[in-house]
Amino acid sequence: MYTASDLRKGLKIEIEGAPCIITDFQFVKPGKGQALYRCRIKNLFTGASVERTFRSVDKIDQPNVEERDLVYSYAEGDHYVFMDPKTYEQVTLGADVLGTARLLLTEDLPVRVVFFNDRAFEVSLPNFVEKRVVTTEPGARGDTATNVMKPAIVEGGYELPVPLFINEGDLIRIDTRDGKYDGRIN
Amino acid sequence: MTQPSSPRPALRLRAQTLRALRAHFEAQDYLEVTTPLRTRAPAPEEHLAPLACGNGCWLRASPELYHKRLLAEGWRRLFEIGPCFRAGEIGPRHYPEYTLLEWYRVGADYRDLLAETQDLLRAAAQAVHGAHRWTYQGHALDVGGPWDILRVSEAFQAAAGWDPAAAFDPDRFDLDLVERVEPSFSKTRPTVLMDYPAPRAALARLKPGDPRVAERWELYLGGIELANAYSELIDPAVQRARFETARAAQARATGNPPLPLDENFLAALDTGLPPCAGIALGVDRLVMLLTDAPVIADVLAFAEPD
Numbered sequence: 001m002y003t004a005s006d007l008r009k010g011l012k013i014e015i016e017g018a019p020c021i022i023t024d025f026q027f028v029k030p031g032k033g034q035a036l037y038r039c040r041i042k043n044l045f046t047g048a049s050v051e052r053t054f055r056s057v058d059k060i061d062q063p064n065v066e067e068r069d070l071v072y073s074y075a076e077g078d079h080y081v082f083m084d085p086k087t088y089e090q091v092t093l094g095a096d097v098l099g100t101a102r103l104l105l106t107e108d109l110p111v112r113v114v115f116f117n118d119r120a121f122e123v124s125l126p127n128f129v130e131k132r133v134v135t136t137e138p139g140a141r142g143d144t145a146t147n148v149m150k151p152a153i154v155e156g157g158y159e160l161p162v163p164l165f166i167n168e169g170d171l172i173r174i175d176t177r178d179g180k181y182d183g184r185i186n
Numbered sequence: 187m188t189q190p191s192s193p194r195p196a197l198r199l200r201a202q203t204l205r206a207l208r209a210h211f212e213a214q215d216y217l218e219v220t221t222p223l224r225t226r227a228p229a230p231e232e233h234l235a236p237l238a239c240g241n242g243c244w245l246r247a248s249p250e251l252y253h254k255r256l257l258a259e260g261w262r263r264l265f266e267i268g269p270c271f272r273a274g275e276i277g278p279r280h281y282p283e284y285t286l287l288e289w290y291r292v293g294a295d296y297r298d299l300l301a302e303t304q305d306l307l308r309a310a311a312q313a314v315h316g317a318h319r320w321t322y323q324g325h326a327l328d329v330g331g332p333w334d335i336l337r338v339s340e341a342f343q344a345a346a347g348w349d350p351a352a353a354f355d356p357d358r359f360d361l362d363l364v365e366r367v368e369p370s371f372s373k374t375r376p377t378v379l380m381d382y383p384a385p386r387a388a389l390a391r392l393k394p395g396d397p398r399v400a401e402r403w404e405l406y407l408g409g410i411e412l413a414n415a416y417s418e419l420i421d422p423a424v425q426r427a428r429f430e431t432a433r434a435a436q437a438r439a440t441g442n443p444p445l446p447l448d449e450n451f452l453a454a455l456d457t458g459l460p461p462c463a464g465i466a467l468g469v470d471r472l473v474m475l476l477t478d479a480p481v482i483a484d485v486l487a488f489a490e491p492d
Contacts (some may be wrong), residue, residue, distance in 0.1 A: 005274075027277030030368075031404050031414050032388050033360040034233045035275070053361055057439075 002060040004037045012044070014061035015052070019044045019116040044114075045121055064117050072109045080105065082113070093120050103158035104129050104176055125176040130185055131155050133170050136162060149181075196477045196485045199314055203473050204267065206313035207287060210306050216263040216289060221252035223269065227448035230433035231388065235273040235440065237282065244445075245271035248466055250389065251451040253290045254418065257462055258454035265289035267469060278481045279410060281489060285469040294463040295417040296390070296401045300378060303405060303413060303465065304333065307376070307472075314476045322408040322475050325373040329407070334377040338399070341379055345370040351398045354383045368406065377406045387428070390416035405467075408475050415465035422455035 002013060009025045024040035037054040054060065070082035070091055078095045080102055093113070095102050097120050104125060105111075114122040131154035149161035154172070162181045166172060171185040211218065224243040228236040229251050236244040249266050256264055270286045291299065307329045311318050318330025339351045346362040371377040380403035384392055387400030401417035419425055429447055437444040473485040483489035 027275070027280060028364050029233070029275060029277075029280065030360055030363045031411055032231065032233065032382075032386050033363065034356075036360060036364055038364070051365075053365060055357065055360070 002062055004035075004054045004056045004058050004060070007037050007039060007054060007060070012063050012065055013041070014063035015041060015043070018046075019063040019065055019121065023049065044116070066115045068113050068115065070111055070113055072105045072107060072111060074107070075102075075105075082111065091120075093123065097121065098123055100158070100179065101125055101176070103156045104131070104174060104179075105156060106131065127175060127177060128173050128182060129176055130171055130173055131158065133162065133166055133168050133172060136166060136168055138167065194484075196473065196479060197487060199477045200473045200485055202314055203310055203476055204469070206310045207267065207306065207469075209313075210309050211265045211289065214263065214302075216265045216291075217261060219253070219256060219264050219266050220268065221249040221256075221266060222246070223271075225251075225448070227251075227446045227451075229389070229448065230429055230436050230445050232432050232435040232439065234436075236445070237271040237273040247272050248286060249288055250464065250466070251448050253288060253464065254459055254462075255451055255454040257290055257292055258457055258459045262292040263290070279471060279474075281470070281482050281486065284482075287467045287469050287472075288464065290418075290462055290464040292460045292462045295461075296380070296403055296415050296463050299415045299463045299465050300335075300403065303415070303467075304329070304376075306467075307407075310472065310476065320476070320478075322478055323480060325408060327376075327408055327475070328374055329376055331375065334372050334375050336377065336379055337381045338379055338383065339381070341367050341370070350383045351381070354385045356385065359383070359386070368409070368411075371406050371409070373409070379404050379406065387419070388416070389419050389425070389428075391419045391421075410471050410475060411468075412471050412475070413465055413467040416463060418459070418462050418464050420455060420459040420461060422452055425455055426452055 007022060007025060009022055011022045013020055013022065020041045020043050022039050023042050026038045027035065028038055029035045035056045039052050039054065040049055041052050042049045068084065071085055073081045073083050079092050080098060082091045082093065084091065101123050106129060109129065110126060112124045113120050133152050133154055136152035137150050148164055150164055151159060152162040152166060153159045160174065160179060160181055162172060166184060173182040173185060175182045208218070223246055224239060225246050226243055228244045228247060234247055236247055239245050247270055249268065253264050253266065265288065267285065267287045269283055271283050273282060275282055308318050311320060311329050319326060319328045339349045342348055342350050342362065346366040350359050381393060381399040382402045384398055384400055387402060390400040390402035393399050393401050403415050404411055405413040433444040470482050470485055474482060477485060479485050
């Protein structure tokens with residue numbers, strides 16, 4: 001349990017059975033009245049934000065949140081199998097939890113997964129992943145100066161704009177934070 | 187905190203504000219006094235934690251009780267500008283050590299102090315901005331025009347749909363005040379919220395003819411609570427009973443033994459405090475408003491929280 005004086009920006013708390021994070025926090029105290037803690041709270045499952053004011057006597061649930069470092073093994077239909085490198089335990093995550101991240105997985109890629117009551121709700125990939133281009137229009141030789149892009153599909157099915165000089169079979173680096181092309185690996 | 191590369195103008199404007207405040211009180215024949223920072227018996231308030239400073243002493247949260255003892259001694263107009271302390275209060279508008287202006291006037295009531303506060307804020311604005319209008323956080327404040335004067339009952343009925351003077355609910359009162367009532371105030375005109383429910387009288391007398399409410403008002407400007415005024419309670423028996431209630435509630439909330447009662451102050455009430463009114467105004471917050479500072483730390487020479 002947290003008390004109101006533990007509250008701060010960035011703290012994860014549990015509200016009505018859902019893991020939430022405090023995104024804004026302010027101490028207020030009306031004259032001769034009690035101390036109040038005004039918080040803006042984001043539900044980590046739904047992404048929805050609400051304002052909530054706590055009194056100093058209020059108790060706030062601590063969410064049972066656990067972060068685990070796993071590595072990607074293989075996919076079985078809509079299920080993605082990861083392994084805990086310390087215990088060799090297998091962990092299966094659904095496509096709904098992974099979102100587009102599922103298209104950027106490569107074998108043995110390390111990922112960090114956040115669980116709430118053993119239910120995974122957030123997966124973060126390394127900032128950059130390397131993928132081979134499987135489909136794109138033939139490259140325009142010498143055109144490395146312009147910002148013109150063309151569509152490409154990489155292994156795993158992720159589709160993104162790439163520069164004109166990229167060819168099928170090229171290995172490229174993708175920034176997983178914005179999903180954009182970051183460079184060609186020579 | 188980043189190191190400023192040039193002296194902060196807020197500190198000069200702060201000094202200018204203090205000069206304007208003192209000039210007002212000097213012109214009105216007030217005596218400036220310096221009362222103790224340390225006390226063996228802080229005024230008990232349910233929701234206020236005094237800061238202990240060793241040797242059985244606390245640092246004051248207000249000089250109020252000392253001022254009333256001076257009034258009982260025969261002084262008629264007093265003011266003080268000085269540091270006050272509250273444990274654990276830190277936020278954009280709170281700092282554990284802050285500067286309070288308090289003034290007391292024999293023969294006046296809370297309405298008289300409202301008129302005087304209007305003069306004082308106009309004088310401060312004139313001294314700093316050369317005008318009664320200036321901009322605070324994007325809003326054009328105007329202390330020279332009409333002020334909004336609202337009773338707590340009507341403000342709550344309009345913004346929160348209930349009347350705390352008819353049936354008081356302390357939790358609902360604080361939450362609705364912060365979440366509904368205060369946000370309904372004008373962004374440009376000063377707002378005075380007056381006639382608080384009797385359970386929130388603090389050291390104010392109850393209104394003659396309507397004991398459900400106390401003669402107390404709070405001033406808001408630019409969304410900031412700036413000052414708190416009373417027609418002072420002078421009845422020693424009622425005062426003792428209120429202190430007992432407040433210190434019992436405080437002890438329950440903190441788990442600490444009840445604070446000692448200020449028997450010197452209560453004895454002064456027994457010998458006779460003349461009818462009077464008093465007010466506390468947050469000087470740091472006034473300087474925030476006058477210098478367009480979003481947070482209190484901007485107007486303090488040093489803000490180095492523990």
